[in-house]
Amino acid sequence: MIDLEKTAKEMIRNGTWAFRDGTFYQALRLGGGKARVVAYDGDFHFPEDWGRKERKEAKEKVTFVLGLDTDLDSFYAEISDSPFSFLIEEFYGLTMPASPSPYQALVEVIAQQQVNFDFAQRTIANLVKLAGEPVGELYAFPTAGKIASLGLEELKKARLGYRAGYIKSLTESYLKGELNLELWDWDIDEAIKYLTKFRGIGKWTAELFLAYGLRKNVYPAGDLGLRRGIAKIFDKKPKEVRERDVREIIEPYGKWKGLLAFYITCYDRKTEMERRKR
16 A cells, blocks of 8 residues: 655655665664664565664654555545545555654754755755765764764755754754653644744744654645645645645644645645656
């Protein structure tokens, strides 16, 4: 049911994972140890010297990253009689990717602020090569300690622009214990209110972090791609679709609203790419 290739295609191309010949490879750092690569092709493949504990943790992480426990049948049933039903055939088998860790999610979401997705991916890949741990042809995502040790000018080599300052200051707050990213049990509204107290985190960033980092059922309603996708589906101009309109359209889908928002965003990316090629 789950299409690994489609899901990998929508992941941030950051150098920490690869998809080849039906197999997904993910570089992971477990328990503060040396980074290793885990493979998944419908079955999990671990380094031979890993014990039960490491294998269990890696399996949970890759399942989380790929959304392997997503009930797509129920999602498709929910949207089958809606204006979004065409998305089922368009993206059949696609799940919403997530980050292996909340800290990685925060950095990658900050890097996406006010730039297009393709450019953001390049800056994130630059940062991973600059500060990540090589594991064969892949890299493990940089630790918070490594990023904090870099000077601002060095961080800017990744072409992060002003976002480098946000990443550095938020990383320092995280390491000091001032910024809590383990908001798994928090109410969404409370989590957004808490996160937006920190400089560099606005509502869009907080919502995207909660969806991408913690798999909360939330979406960034003010996102241009999401608004533009809805505009295309309902034959409107993007400027005619406001944040309030997005919520009115998506909120009725309840437990599936976050996944629906992701599908609409993917539809916008696909159609924009096709438009640029013409």
